[in-house]
Amino acid sequence: MSARSARQATTGLPLPTEVDRLVRVPFDFEDYLALPEWHRAEYVDGMAIVSPSPVAAHQRISHRVVDVIQAGCPGLFVLAAVGVWTGERRSRIPDAYATERSFEGSWSDQTPVLVVEILSPSTRREDTLRKSTEYADAGIGQYWIVDRDHRTLTVLGNTGHGWDTLLDLDDSTPRGSVAVGDHGVVAIDLATLLAT
Structure with missing residues (x-):
């Protein structure tokens, strides 16, 4: 399993690539708070907002x-x-x-x-x-x-x-x-x- 796949499996969030747009995923707030510290997901009104890693x-x-x-x-x-x-x-x-x-x-x-x-x-x-x-x-x-x-x-x-x-x-x-x-x-x- 690649490091990328492992991160996705750990968080349950999609991992966009550099060329992707933002991805919005309905997400429970308590689950968001439990994510590992290294995640790049923002949270707004019940949605996790996953962004590509900066170039x-x-x-x-x-x-x-x-x-x-x-x-x-x-x-x-x-x-x-x-x-x-x-x-x-x-x-x-x-x-x-x-x-x-x-x-x-x-x-x-x-x-x-x-x-x-x-x-x-x-x-x-x-x-x-x-x-x-x-x-x-x-x-x-x-x-x-x-x-x-x-x-x-x-x-x-x-x-x-x-x-x-x-x-x-x-x-x-x-x-x-x-x-x-x-x-x-x-x-x-x-x-x-x-x-x-």
């Missing part, structure tokens, strides 16, 4: 984002691909996020100061439409959206009634900075962030 370029960008945020906000605890609860029975796994305090395990019990999603073909709609609302409703302070295909980075600030754009970078305006509350200022060079 190498996606992961490199994620690590650079973590480094840039940590450099600008050294007092924050910044991680890649760790789970966050966005509601009573809603969990998401952003590509990166920052909290005020460190924690143990695969899931944070804190409301993040900011979350980052790096768009990919399989997650674009989920990240820009569904997660945007969930993150705002959860009280997350900033939502960073990195679009590899269109070479953009947008930083949104939570107003309590939705999002305001704090920073927009693209190839014509590749450098900028954004204050992350009173935690510090993050300087961003889009070309460096997206370098292959």
